[in-house]
Amino acid sequence: MxxxxxxxxxxxxxxxxxxxxxxxxxxxxxxxxxxxxxxxxxxxxxxxxxxxxxxxxxxxxxHPPFSMREYSNIVKKNNRSGVVGVCRYCASETRDLPEEKQRWFWVASWPLPDGRRKRVKFSVKKYGEEGAFKMALKARKDALKHLDGEFNPGAVRRKPVRRGKTAAGSDARP
Structure with missing residues (x-):
């Protein structure tokens, strides 16, 4: 089986x-x-x-499964941005710093066919609050246009295993 x-x-x-x-x-x-x-x-x-x-x-x-596009547009209970797959994010290493030193981003995310997620972030400092938000919206919208197939709840959600370094210090990949 x-x-x-x-x-x-x-x-x-x-x-x-x-x-x-x-x-x-x-x-x-x-x-x-x-x-x-x-x-x-x-x-x-x-x-x-x-x-x-x-x-x-x-x-x-x-009862066929959701299409990837349908699944990607389900509004979750914890959504605070008002847009599925777009959130405001503070870089974790700056979270405990004073507000003026924190690094904020608008992040767009969407599922990939193998169950992993793709994330793209846009700096609020570099693009401004509205600019970064609009860029995140556009990135997600563009990505969803290319999203085909059915949602597979059993898809692999694990990251691939990284190969380590050899004793000589070179990459272990052939």
């Missing part, structure tokens, strides 16, 4: 309650679809998995 084939499906093996089977859990637009597929009812572990997979595929066909 490939990793992609088990999206939304998890194994349940509880000896105490003698529950063995597969649990399908898929959420679409605030609605949760959940159903258990018992090994005993379906004639074994493999058959119950195939039944769970068929149910999961049926739910996904009837």
């Amino acid at each position: 490939s990793r992609g084939s088990v999206y939304g499906i998890s194994r349940v093996d509880n000896e105490v309650s003698r529950t063995h089977g597969w649990l399908v859990t898929v959420q679409r637009r605030g609605e949760i679809f959940r159903k258990h597929f018992s090994d005993g009812v379906h004639g074994g572990k493999q058959k119950s998995f195939l039944a769970a997979k068929a149910y999961r595929d049926e739910i996904i066909a009837k």
Whole structure:
């Protein structure tokens, strides 16, 4: 079974309650679809998995995932700028300094197909409050024009592993 084939499906093996089977859990637009597929009812572990997979595929066909563009425009509860994906940010190393020495930015961010996020920041000192904000808006708007495909909640969200230095001090990459 490939990793992609088990999206939304998890194994349940509880000896105490003698529950063995597969649990399908898929959420679409605030609605949760959940159903258990018992090994005993379906004639074994493999058959119950195939039944769970068929149910999961049926739910996904009837309720397709958000497009990347739709997902990128969901307003979150903690949004304070009024614009999805645009926020005002103080550089962490200057946060404890007096206000005149703090470095502030307007930051635009958007998801990439592999689950990572791209961020671009615009200095308030360099462009002014309104200029930096408008540049962040434009950067996000331009990026979303090129955003295609479906949102994949199972996409990799980890940063790639960095390769270290060799004993001689040179980069370990070939």
